[in-house]
Amino acid sequence: MTATVQPVPDSALMDRMRTGDEAALSTLYDRYSAMLFGMLMRILRDQQAAEEVLQDLFLQLWRNAGQFDPKRGSLPAWLMVMGRNRAISRLRGRRDREVLEEEEGDYANTFASGQNIEDETMRAELARNVSAAIGQLPVEQRQALELAYFEGMTQSEIASKTGIPVGTVKTRVRTAMQTLRSILG
Amino acid sequence: MTEPHANPEDLDLYALGALDGEEKKTLEVHLRACPHCQQELAAARQRTALIGLSAAPAAPRPQVKLALMDKVRAEKRAGTQSSVAQIIPSQIRKKRWGLRFSFGFGLATALLAFATYDFAKQDLDRGKKLQQLQAQVSQDAAALQAMGQVTGAPDSAQITLLQQPNEPPGQAHMLYNARMGLGVYSGQIAPAPSGKSYQLWLVPSSGAPVDAGLVNANQQNGAVVVRLTPGLAPKAFAVTLEPLGGRPQPTGPMVLVGAAS
Numbered sequence: 001m002t003a004t005v006q007p008v009p010d011s012a013l014m015d016r017m018r019t020g021d022e023a024a025l026s027t028l029y030d031r032y033s034a035m036l037f038g039m040l041m042r043i044l045r046d047q048q049a050a051e052e053v054l055q056d057l058f059l060q061l062w063r064n065a066g067q068f069d070p071k072r073g074s075l076p077a078w079l080m081v082m083g084r085n086r087a088i089s090r091l092r093g094r095r096d097r098e099v100l101e102e103e104e105g106d107y108a109n110t111f112a113s114g115q116n117i118e119d120e121t122m123r124a125e126l127a128r129n130v131s132a133a134i135g136q137l138p139v140e141q142r143q144a145l146e147l148a149y150f151e152g153m154t155q156s157e158i159a160s161k162t163g164i165p166v167g168t169v170k171t172r173v174r175t176a177m178q179t180l181r182s183i184l185g
Numbered sequence: 186m187t188e189p190h191a192n193p194e195d196l197d198l199y200a201l202g203a204l205d206g207e208e209k210k211t212l213e214v215h216l217r218a219c220p221h222c223q224q225e226l227a228a229a230r231q232r233t234a235l236i237g238l239s240a241a242p243a244a245p246r247p248q249v250k251l252a253l254m255d256k257v258r259a260e261k262r263a264g265t266q267s268s269v270a271q272i273i274p275s276q277i278r279k280k281r282w283g284l285r286f287s288f289g290f291g292l293a294t295a296l297l298a299f300a301t302y303d304f305a306k307q308d309l310d311r312g313k314k315l316q317q318l319q320a321q322v323s324q325d326a327a328a329l330q331a332m333g334q335v336t337g338a339p340d341s342a343q344i345t346l347l348q349q350p351n352e353p354p355g356q357a358h359m360l361y362n363a364r365m366g367l368g369v370y371s372g373q374i375a376p377a378p379s380g381k382s383y384q385l386w387l388v389p390s391s392g393a394p395v396d397a398g399l400v401n402a403n404q405q406n407g408a409v410v411v412r413l414t415p416g417l418a419p420k421a422f423a424v425t426l427e428p429l430g431g432r433p434q435p436t437g438p439m440v441l442v443g444a445a446s
Binding site: 033038059084149171174 | 193194195197198201202203204205206229232233234235236237238239240241242243244245246249250252253254256257258260261373375376401402403
Protein backbone atom coordinates (compact mmCIF):
# COMPACT_ATOMS: atom_id res chain seq x y z
CA MET A 1 0.00 0.00 0.00
CA THR A 2 1.32 3.42 -0.88
CA ALA A 3 0.74 6.31 1.46
CA THR A 4 -0.14 9.58 -0.21
CA VAL A 5 1.38 12.66 1.35
CA GLN A 6 -0.93 15.63 1.04
CA PRO A 7 0.87 18.91 0.46
CA VAL A 8 0.54 21.54 3.15
CA PRO A 9 -2.16 23.92 1.86
CA ASP A 10 -1.00 27.31 0.63
CA SER A 11 -3.31 28.98 3.14
CA ALA A 12 -1.57 27.24 6.05
CA LEU A 13 1.83 28.25 4.71
CA MET A 14 0.64 31.84 4.33
CA ASP A 15 -0.56 31.79 7.95
CA ARG A 16 2.85 30.59 9.04
CA MET A 17 4.55 33.28 7.00
CA ARG A 18 2.49 35.91 8.76
CA THR A 19 4.13 34.81 11.99
CA GLY A 20 7.59 35.19 10.45
CA ASP A 21 8.19 31.55 9.54
CA GLU A 22 10.91 31.51 6.86
CA ALA A 23 10.45 27.79 6.25
CA ALA A 24 6.94 28.47 4.97
CA LEU A 25 8.32 30.87 2.37
CA SER A 26 10.92 28.30 1.44
CA THR A 27 8.21 25.68 0.83
CA LEU A 28 6.14 28.05 -1.30
CA TYR A 29 9.23 28.98 -3.29
CA ASP A 30 10.00 25.30 -3.93
CA ARG A 31 6.39 24.73 -4.94
CA TYR A 32 5.94 27.54 -7.44
CA SER A 33 9.33 28.89 -8.52
CA ALA A 34 9.79 26.57 -11.52
CA MET A 35 6.31 27.33 -12.85
CA LEU A 36 6.89 31.04 -12.46
CA PHE A 37 10.44 31.05 -13.68
CA GLY A 38 9.44 29.22 -16.86
CA MET A 39 6.87 31.91 -17.59
CA LEU A 40 9.26 34.73 -16.70
CA MET A 41 11.98 33.32 -18.94
CA ARG A 42 9.50 33.00 -21.78
CA ILE A 43 8.57 36.67 -21.42
CA LEU A 44 11.95 38.19 -20.63
CA ARG A 45 14.34 35.79 -22.37
CA ASP A 46 17.00 36.94 -19.95
CA GLN A 47 18.01 34.72 -17.07
CA GLN A 48 19.23 37.48 -14.80
CA ALA A 49 16.17 39.64 -15.36
CA ALA A 50 13.85 36.67 -14.80
CA GLU A 51 15.66 35.76 -11.60
CA GLU A 52 15.39 39.32 -10.32
CA VAL A 53 11.65 39.42 -10.98
CA LEU A 54 11.24 36.01 -9.34
CA GLN A 55 13.13 37.07 -6.25
CA ASP A 56 11.23 40.37 -5.99
CA LEU A 57 7.96 38.52 -6.30
CA PHE A 58 8.67 36.20 -3.38
CA LEU A 59 10.12 39.04 -1.35
CA GLN A 60 6.88 40.96 -1.88
CA LEU A 61 4.95 37.87 -0.83
CA TRP A 62 7.01 37.68 2.37
CA ARG A 63 6.60 41.36 3.17
CA ASN A 64 2.89 41.47 2.45
CA ALA A 65 1.82 38.05 3.67
CA GLY A 66 -0.57 39.69 6.11
CA GLN A 67 -2.36 41.53 3.33
CA PHE A 68 -2.95 38.56 1.07
CA ASP A 69 -6.61 37.64 1.06
CA PRO A 70 -7.23 34.08 -0.16
CA LYS A 71 -10.88 34.97 -0.77
CA ARG A 72 -9.80 37.18 -3.65
CA GLY A 73 -7.98 34.44 -5.51
CA SER A 74 -5.54 31.60 -5.18
CA LEU A 75 -1.89 32.15 -4.35
CA PRO A 76 -0.49 30.65 -7.58
CA ALA A 77 -2.91 32.81 -9.56
CA TRP A 78 -1.66 35.87 -7.71
CA LEU A 79 1.94 34.87 -8.35
CA MET A 80 1.30 34.21 -12.04
CA VAL A 81 -0.59 37.45 -12.62
CA MET A 82 1.86 39.59 -10.68
CA GLY A 83 4.84 37.82 -12.20
CA ARG A 84 3.53 38.33 -15.70
CA ASN A 85 2.69 41.97 -15.06
CA ARG A 86 6.10 42.70 -13.61
CA ALA A 87 7.90 40.93 -16.41
CA ILE A 88 5.93 42.74 -19.10
CA SER A 89 6.34 46.04 -17.29
CA ARG A 90 10.06 45.45 -17.30
CA LEU A 91 10.05 44.34 -20.91
CA ARG A 92 7.97 47.19 -22.22
CA GLY A 93 8.18 49.93 -19.65
CA ARG A 94 4.46 49.76 -18.93
CA ARG A 95 4.46 50.36 -15.21
CA ASP A 96 0.77 51.16 -15.22
CA ARG A 97 -0.13 47.50 -15.52
CA GLU A 98 1.26 46.26 -12.26
CA VAL A 99 0.01 49.23 -10.26
CA LEU A 100 -3.51 48.90 -11.61
CA GLU A 101 -3.77 45.17 -11.28
CA GLU A 102 -2.20 44.90 -7.84
CA GLU A 103 -4.50 47.54 -6.45
CA GLU A 104 -7.68 46.32 -8.06
CA GLY A 105 -7.14 42.64 -7.52
CA ASP A 106 -7.27 41.49 -11.11
CA TYR A 107 -6.10 38.10 -10.01
CA ALA A 108 -9.44 37.32 -8.42
CA ASN A 109 -10.76 33.93 -9.47
CA THR A 110 -8.08 33.53 -12.09
CA PHE A 111 -7.72 29.87 -11.27
CA ALA A 112 -10.97 28.10 -10.74
CA SER A 113 -11.40 26.43 -7.38
CA GLY A 114 -11.35 22.98 -8.93
CA GLN A 115 -7.86 23.53 -10.23
CA ASN A 116 -5.88 22.55 -7.16
CA ILE A 117 -2.33 23.19 -8.24
CA GLU A 118 -0.84 22.99 -4.75
CA ASP A 119 -0.23 19.36 -5.62
CA GLU A 120 2.73 18.91 -7.95
CA THR A 121 1.14 16.12 -9.96
CA MET A 122 -2.02 18.10 -10.61
CA ARG A 123 0.01 21.18 -11.42
CA ALA A 124 2.03 19.26 -13.99
CA GLU A 125 -1.10 17.72 -15.47
CA LEU A 126 -2.82 21.07 -15.82
CA ALA A 127 0.29 22.54 -17.46
CA ARG A 128 0.40 19.61 -19.91
CA ASN A 129 -3.27 20.09 -20.79
CA VAL A 130 -2.85 23.81 -21.36
CA SER A 131 0.24 23.29 -23.51
CA ALA A 132 -1.54 20.63 -25.55
CA ALA A 133 -4.58 22.87 -26.00
CA ILE A 134 -2.50 25.80 -27.17
CA GLY A 135 -0.51 23.47 -29.42
CA GLN A 136 -3.72 22.47 -31.18
CA LEU A 137 -4.55 26.04 -32.15
CA PRO A 138 -3.97 27.14 -35.75
CA VAL A 139 -0.64 28.95 -36.03
CA GLU A 140 -2.13 32.40 -36.62
CA GLN A 141 -4.41 32.13 -33.59
CA ARG A 142 -1.62 30.88 -31.39
CA GLN A 143 0.63 33.69 -32.57
CA ALA A 144 -1.95 36.37 -31.73
CA LEU A 145 -2.56 34.85 -28.31
CA GLU A 146 1.12 34.51 -27.47
CA LEU A 147 2.01 38.01 -28.65
CA ALA A 148 -0.64 39.34 -26.29
CA TYR A 149 0.19 37.12 -23.33
CA PHE A 150 3.95 36.68 -23.47
CA GLU A 151 4.95 39.95 -25.12
CA GLY A 152 2.26 42.14 -23.63
CA MET A 153 1.23 43.57 -26.99
CA THR A 154 -2.03 45.38 -27.49
CA GLN A 155 -4.34 44.52 -30.39
CA SER A 156 -3.04 47.54 -32.33
CA GLU A 157 0.55 46.46 -31.80
CA ILE A 158 -0.22 42.90 -32.88
CA ALA A 159 -1.97 44.23 -35.99
CA SER A 160 1.00 46.43 -36.78
CA LYS A 161 3.52 43.64 -36.22
CA THR A 162 1.68 41.00 -38.21
CA GLY A 163 0.26 43.33 -40.88
CA ILE A 164 -3.34 42.25 -40.37
CA PRO A 165 -6.35 44.41 -39.50
CA VAL A 166 -7.24 44.93 -35.84
CA GLY A 167 -10.58 43.26 -36.46
CA THR A 168 -8.80 40.10 -37.56
CA VAL A 169 -6.62 40.17 -34.46
CA LYS A 170 -9.75 40.35 -32.33
CA THR A 171 -11.32 37.43 -34.15
CA ARG A 172 -8.19 35.31 -33.88
CA VAL A 173 -7.82 35.93 -30.16
CA ARG A 174 -11.49 35.32 -29.57
CA THR A 175 -11.50 32.08 -31.55
CA ALA A 176 -8.38 30.90 -29.77
CA MET A 177 -9.94 31.60 -26.38
CA GLN A 178 -13.13 29.78 -27.35
CA THR A 179 -11.10 26.78 -28.45
CA LEU A 180 -9.17 26.79 -25.16
CA ARG A 181 -12.42 26.91 -23.27
CA SER A 182 -13.85 23.98 -25.17
CA ILE A 183 -10.70 21.91 -24.65
CA LEU A 184 -10.01 22.80 -21.02
CA GLY A 185 -13.62 22.96 -19.94
CA MET B 186 -33.55 50.89 -23.82
CA THR B 187 -31.06 48.47 -22.30
CA GLU B 188 -27.44 48.99 -23.23
CA PRO B 189 -26.08 45.96 -25.11
CA HIS B 190 -23.51 43.80 -23.41
CA ALA B 191 -19.82 44.05 -24.23
CA ASN B 192 -18.45 42.27 -27.24
CA PRO B 193 -16.97 38.93 -26.06
CA GLU B 194 -13.91 39.58 -28.24
CA ASP B 195 -13.24 42.76 -26.31
CA LEU B 196 -13.58 40.96 -22.98
CA ASP B 197 -10.98 38.38 -24.01
CA LEU B 198 -8.63 41.09 -25.20
CA TYR B 199 -9.19 43.10 -22.05
CA ALA B 200 -8.45 40.08 -19.88
CA LEU B 201 -5.20 39.66 -21.78
CA GLY B 202 -4.38 43.35 -21.35
CA ALA B 203 -4.45 43.76 -25.13
CA LEU B 204 -7.46 46.03 -25.58
CA ASP B 205 -6.40 49.61 -26.13
CA GLY B 206 -7.59 53.06 -27.15
CA GLU B 207 -11.22 54.14 -27.03
CA GLU B 208 -12.46 50.57 -27.00
CA LYS B 209 -10.72 49.99 -23.68
CA LYS B 210 -12.16 53.16 -22.16
CA THR B 211 -15.65 52.35 -23.41
CA LEU B 212 -15.47 48.82 -22.04
CA GLU B 213 -14.26 49.98 -18.64
CA VAL B 214 -17.18 52.40 -18.38
CA HIS B 215 -19.61 49.64 -19.33
CA LEU B 216 -18.06 47.16 -16.90
CA ARG B 217 -18.64 49.43 -13.95
CA ALA B 218 -22.39 49.21 -14.48
CA CYS B 219 -22.88 45.72 -15.87
CA PRO B 220 -22.72 42.72 -13.50
CA HIS B 221 -23.25 40.33 -16.41
CA CYS B 222 -20.16 41.56 -18.22
CA GLN B 223 -18.19 41.59 -14.96
CA GLN B 224 -18.95 37.88 -14.67
CA GLU B 225 -17.97 37.29 -18.27
CA LEU B 226 -14.72 39.12 -17.67
CA ALA B 227 -13.98 36.97 -14.61
CA ALA B 228 -14.45 33.87 -16.77
CA ALA B 229 -12.18 35.31 -19.45
CA ARG B 230 -9.52 35.94 -16.81
CA GLN B 231 -9.71 32.35 -15.65
CA ARG B 232 -8.86 31.24 -19.15
CA THR B 233 -6.14 33.78 -19.81
CA ALA B 234 -4.36 33.06 -16.50
CA LEU B 235 -3.88 29.49 -17.64
CA ILE B 236 -1.91 30.51 -20.72
CA GLY B 237 1.16 31.14 -18.55
CA LEU B 238 1.22 27.47 -17.64
CA SER B 239 2.02 26.62 -21.26
CA ALA B 240 5.57 27.90 -20.73
CA ALA B 241 7.83 24.98 -19.86
CA PRO B 242 8.75 25.04 -16.16
CA ALA B 243 12.37 25.93 -15.57
CA ALA B 244 14.36 25.75 -12.36
CA PRO B 245 16.04 29.00 -11.37
CA ARG B 246 19.63 28.74 -10.17
CA PRO B 247 19.96 27.72 -6.50
CA GLN B 248 21.66 31.05 -5.76
CA VAL B 249 18.33 32.82 -6.34
CA LYS B 250 16.70 31.07 -3.42
CA LEU B 251 19.76 31.48 -1.25
CA ALA B 252 19.83 35.22 -1.97
CA LEU B 253 16.09 35.48 -1.31
CA MET B 254 16.35 33.73 2.05
CA ASP B 255 19.37 35.87 2.97
CA LYS B 256 17.34 39.01 2.23
CA VAL B 257 14.43 37.73 4.29
CA ARG B 258 16.69 36.97 7.24
CA ALA B 259 18.38 40.36 6.90
CA GLU B 260 14.98 42.08 6.91
CA LYS B 261 13.98 40.13 9.98
CA ARG B 262 17.17 41.17 11.72
CA ALA B 263 16.71 44.80 10.71
CA GLY B 264 13.13 44.64 11.91
CA THR B 265 14.32 43.22 15.18
CA GLN B 266 16.85 45.97 15.70
CA SER B 267 14.45 48.80 14.94
CA SER B 268 11.46 47.27 16.60
CA VAL B 269 10.37 48.44 19.99
CA ALA B 270 8.92 45.01 20.54
CA GLN B 271 12.31 43.46 20.40
CA ILE B 272 13.71 46.05 22.73
CA ILE B 273 11.55 44.54 25.44
CA PRO B 274 13.19 41.28 26.54
CA SER B 275 11.22 38.79 28.57
CA GLN B 276 13.36 39.47 31.60
CA ILE B 277 13.73 43.20 31.12
CA ARG B 278 16.53 45.13 32.78
CA LYS B 279 15.56 48.71 33.29
CA LYS B 280 19.05 50.14 33.25
CA ARG B 281 19.39 49.19 29.57
CA TRP B 282 16.13 50.69 28.42
CA GLY B 283 17.48 54.17 27.88
CA LEU B 284 20.39 52.95 25.81
CA ARG B 285 18.18 50.75 23.66
CA PHE B 286 15.66 53.52 23.23
CA SER B 287 18.38 55.87 22.00
CA PHE B 288 19.70 53.28 19.60
CA GLY B 289 16.26 52.49 18.23
CA PHE B 290 15.28 56.11 17.82
CA GLY B 291 18.61 56.93 16.20
CA LEU B 292 18.17 54.06 13.79
CA ALA B 293 14.67 55.16 12.87
CA THR B 294 15.85 58.72 12.28
CA ALA B 295 18.79 57.57 10.20
CA LEU B 296 16.52 55.33 8.17
CA LEU B 297 14.18 58.21 7.46
CA ALA B 298 17.04 60.53 6.53
CA PHE B 299 18.57 57.95 4.23
CA ALA B 300 15.23 57.11 2.66
CA THR B 301 14.45 60.79 2.09
CA TYR B 302 17.78 61.34 0.37
CA ASP B 303 17.57 58.16 -1.65
CA PHE B 304 13.98 58.52 -2.76
CA ALA B 305 14.42 62.16 -3.68
CA LYS B 306 16.65 60.97 -6.47
CA GLN B 307 14.09 58.53 -7.77
CA ASP B 308 11.02 59.12 -9.90
CA LEU B 309 7.76 60.32 -8.44
CA ASP B 310 6.28 56.86 -8.11
CA ARG B 311 8.59 56.30 -5.20
CA GLY B 312 6.83 59.08 -3.32
CA LYS B 313 4.15 56.65 -2.23
CA LYS B 314 6.73 54.29 -0.80
CA LEU B 315 8.41 57.17 0.97
CA GLN B 316 5.12 58.18 2.56
CA GLN B 317 4.58 54.64 3.77
CA LEU B 318 8.06 54.50 5.21
CA GLN B 319 7.65 57.88 6.85
CA ALA B 320 4.38 56.73 8.38
CA GLN B 321 6.03 53.57 9.67
CA VAL B 322 8.99 55.48 11.05
CA SER B 323 6.68 58.05 12.65
CA GLN B 324 4.75 55.21 14.22
CA ASP B 325 7.95 53.64 15.46
CA ALA B 326 9.19 57.00 16.67
CA ALA B 327 5.95 57.52 18.62
CA ALA B 328 6.33 54.09 20.16
CA LEU B 329 9.95 54.78 20.95
CA GLN B 330 9.09 58.11 22.51
CA ALA B 331 6.41 56.50 24.64
CA MET B 332 8.83 53.77 25.50
CA GLY B 333 11.34 56.37 26.61
CA GLN B 334 8.82 58.04 28.88
CA VAL B 335 7.69 54.78 30.42
CA THR B 336 11.12 53.25 30.83
CA GLY B 337 12.48 56.41 32.36
CA ALA B 338 9.89 56.33 35.11
CA PRO B 339 10.74 54.32 38.23
CA ASP B 340 7.09 53.40 38.84
CA SER B 341 6.59 51.63 35.49
CA ALA B 342 5.92 47.91 35.39
CA GLN B 343 6.34 45.17 32.87
CA ILE B 344 3.58 42.61 32.57
CA THR B 345 3.93 39.40 30.61
CA LEU B 346 0.69 38.16 29.08
CA LEU B 347 0.58 34.39 28.73
CA GLN B 348 -1.46 31.95 26.68
CA GLN B 349 -4.62 30.66 28.34
CA PRO B 350 -5.69 26.99 28.38
CA ASN B 351 -7.27 25.83 25.12
CA GLU B 352 -6.56 29.14 23.43
CA PRO B 353 -4.26 29.85 20.47
CA PRO B 354 -0.54 30.01 21.28
CA GLY B 355 0.96 33.39 21.97
CA GLN B 356 2.74 35.68 24.37
CA ALA B 357 2.91 39.44 24.78
CA HIS B 358 4.52 42.09 26.92
CA MET B 359 3.01 45.25 28.28
CA LEU B 360 5.21 47.97 29.66
CA TYR B 361 2.86 50.28 31.54
CA ASN B 362 2.92 53.33 33.75
CA ALA B 363 -0.37 53.79 35.57
CA ARG B 364 0.44 57.31 36.74
CA MET B 365 0.93 58.48 33.14
CA GLY B 366 -1.69 56.16 31.67
CA LEU B 367 0.87 55.24 29.06
CA GLY B 368 2.04 51.85 27.88
CA VAL B 369 3.66 49.93 25.07
CA TYR B 370 2.34 46.55 23.96
CA SER B 371 4.19 44.01 21.85
CA GLY B 372 3.65 40.34 21.24
CA GLN B 373 2.63 37.58 18.97
CA ILE B 374 -0.48 35.41 18.85
CA ALA B 375 -1.74 32.89 16.30
CA PRO B 376 -3.59 34.74 13.50
CA ALA B 377 -7.15 35.68 14.42
CA PRO B 378 -9.89 33.74 12.61
CA SER B 379 -11.62 35.50 9.73
CA GLY B 380 -14.01 38.17 10.97
CA LYS B 381 -12.38 38.43 14.39
CA SER B 382 -10.03 40.91 16.05
CA TYR B 383 -7.78 40.75 19.07
CA GLN B 384 -8.55 43.43 21.66
CA LEU B 385 -6.42 44.51 24.61
CA TRP B 386 -7.98 45.34 27.98
CA LEU B 387 -6.80 46.89 31.19
CA VAL B 388 -8.48 44.98 34.02
CA PRO B 389 -8.74 47.30 37.04
CA SER B 390 -8.92 46.18 40.66
CA SER B 391 -12.58 47.00 40.60
CA GLY B 392 -15.03 47.80 37.88
CA ALA B 393 -15.31 46.80 34.27
CA PRO B 394 -12.33 46.17 31.99
CA VAL B 395 -11.13 49.21 30.08
CA ASP B 396 -10.70 49.05 26.33
CA ALA B 397 -7.01 49.51 25.44
CA GLY B 398 -7.47 49.12 21.70
CA LEU B 399 -7.12 46.50 19.00
CA VAL B 400 -3.84 44.68 18.53
CA ASN B 401 -2.61 42.68 15.57
CA ALA B 402 -1.75 39.02 15.95
CA ASN B 403 1.82 39.86 15.10
CA GLN B 404 2.97 42.93 16.98
CA GLN B 405 6.44 41.53 17.24
CA ASN B 406 7.81 43.99 14.69
CA GLY B 407 5.78 47.03 15.57
CA ALA B 408 4.70 47.84 19.08
CA VAL B 409 1.43 49.56 19.91
CA VAL B 410 1.33 52.64 22.11
CA VAL B 411 -1.52 52.47 24.61
CA ARG B 412 -2.89 55.67 26.13
CA LEU B 413 -5.45 55.35 28.91
CA THR B 414 -6.80 57.52 31.68
CA PRO B 415 -3.89 58.46 33.99
CA GLY B 416 -4.13 57.07 37.49
CA LEU B 417 -5.98 53.89 36.53
CA ALA B 418 -4.09 51.04 38.22
CA PRO B 419 -4.27 47.69 36.46
CA LYS B 420 -4.85 44.43 38.24
CA ALA B 421 -4.05 42.71 34.96
CA PHE B 422 -3.96 43.13 31.20
CA ALA B 423 -5.78 40.73 28.91
CA VAL B 424 -6.26 40.10 25.20
CA THR B 425 -9.60 38.72 24.07
CA LEU B 426 -10.89 37.53 20.73
CA GLU B 427 -13.73 39.78 19.63
CA PRO B 428 -15.89 40.32 16.55
CA LEU B 429 -14.09 42.33 13.87
CA GLY B 430 -13.41 45.87 15.04
CA GLY B 431 -13.69 45.07 18.75
CA ARG B 432 -16.39 45.67 21.34
CA PRO B 433 -16.88 48.23 24.14
CA GLN B 434 -16.73 45.39 26.68
CA PRO B 435 -15.14 41.97 26.29
CA THR B 436 -17.45 39.32 24.85
CA GLY B 437 -15.01 36.67 23.63
CA PRO B 438 -12.55 34.29 25.21
CA MET B 439 -9.43 35.53 26.96
CA VAL B 440 -6.49 34.51 24.82
CA LEU B 441 -3.70 36.09 26.85
CA VAL B 442 -3.67 37.29 30.45
CA GLY B 443 -0.96 38.84 32.60
CA ALA B 444 -1.26 39.92 36.24
CA ALA B 445 0.17 43.32 37.04
CA SER B 446 1.81 42.37 40.30
